Amino acid sequence: MGAIGNAMTSRLLRLVVLLLALPGALAAQRETTHADTLEIHVLDVGQGDAALIRLGGEAVLVDASRGRDIVLWLEDLGVDTLLAVIASHNHADHIGGMPAVLSDHLVRRYLANGRAPENQVAADVEAILAERGIEAPAPPWEPLHLGDARITVFPTALRGDDVTENNSSLGVLVERGRFKALLTGDSEVDELNAWLESGIIPDLDLLKAAHHGARDAVTPGWLQRTRPEVVVISVGRDNPYGHPHPWAMRYYLAGNRTVYRTDMDGTVVIAVDRHGRYLIRTSGARER
Numbered sequence: 001m002g003a004i005g006n007a008m009t010s011r012l013l014r015l016v017v018l019l020l021a022l023p024g025a026l027a028a029q030r031e032t033t034h035a036d037t038l039e040i041h042v043l044d045v046g047q048g049d050a051a052l053i054r055l056g057g058e059a060v061l062v063d064a065s066r067g068r069d070i071v072l073w074l075e076d077l078g079v080d081t082l083l084a085v086i087a088s089h090n091h092a093d094h095i096g097g098m099p100a101v102l103s104d105h106l107v108r109r110y111l112a113n114g115r116a117p118e119n120q121v122a123a124d125v126e127a128i129l130a131e132r133g134i135e136a137p138a139p140p141w142e143p144l145h146l147g148d149a150r151i152t153v154f155p156t157a158l159r160g161d162d163v164t165e166n167n168s169s170l171g172v173l174v175e176r177g178r179f180k181a182l183l184t185g186d187s188e189v190d191e192l193n194a195w196l197e198s199g200i201i202p203d204l205d206l207l208k209a210a211h212h213g214a215r216d217a218v219t220p221g222w223l224q225r226t227r228p229e230v231v232v233i234s235v236g237r238d239n240p241y242g243h244p245h246p247w248a249m250r251y252y253l254a255g256n257r258t259v260y261r262t263d264m265d266g267t268v269v270i271a272v273d274r275h276g277r278y279l280i281r282t283s284g285a286r287e288r
């Protein structure tokens with residue numbers, strides 16, 4: 001069997017293993033979108049971050065990757081109105097597509113870390129928010145509700161003038177039934193540990209790896225405390241940063257965790273029913 005066959009077999013096996021191994025996994029895979037299914041799409045946007053969360057016709061976008069491509073992704077998913085757009089932090093691989101999203105879509109509110117713009121795209125975002133009158137409240141924020149799912153957005157727990165942009169990433173906790181997922185932008189260990197100490201991080205089902213699987217964004221202790229069953233890494237093929245780092249991969253893969261990578265698996269979709277049972281499907285990586 002060739003490499004492609006092996007890759008397919010490995011993916012199929014992984015799905016079977018996942019379904020057998022996870023107490024929360026649904027018994028059967030369902031390809032079509034159900035109005036009552038919460039979906040988290042970790043989009044295959046290359047070296048950047050963008051995730052769409054939707055349920056029952058309402059949608060929330062977390063980060064917008066590097067450029068206008070995000071608008072095509074939203075179009076493909078049939079999304080025109082966004083209940084909220086969340087910018088984890090203001091680096092271009094997370095907000096590069098924000099000007100296009102804010103210009104082309106009806107956005108109810110924009111949640112960001114509140115730091116003064118340090119690059120052109122952050123300044124552009126600020127100008128478009130003002131021009132279009134999009135509400136951009138400061139924290140603390142009430143949880144967002146997508147049907148019976150709840151999205152809690154919280155700022156860094158670090159204090160001081162020397163907190164970096166990465167460590168000012170917002171945390172996004174998605175809950176439905178007993179299901180819990182956490183997205184943390186490009187947080188590094190200092191921010192992750194500060195949140196742990198603050199008690200805001202629960203036992204997780206799904207963790208979107210912080211900082212594209214960088215070495216400085218995970219420790220065995222963080223994984224032992226948060227206990228995710230599944231980890232998704234948003235990362236570009238052949239990226240110049242060496243993401244994900246081999247040591248980070250070693251930590252993520254330990255303890256029977258299932259790890260998905262957008263550079264190898266394509267878009268990763270987590271589908272969650274009203275009880276919090278979930279399954280995962282992937283699009284397969286795009287052609288080069």
Ligand SMILES: [Zn+2]
Nearest residue numbers: 048091093186
């Ligand atoms: Zn990043």
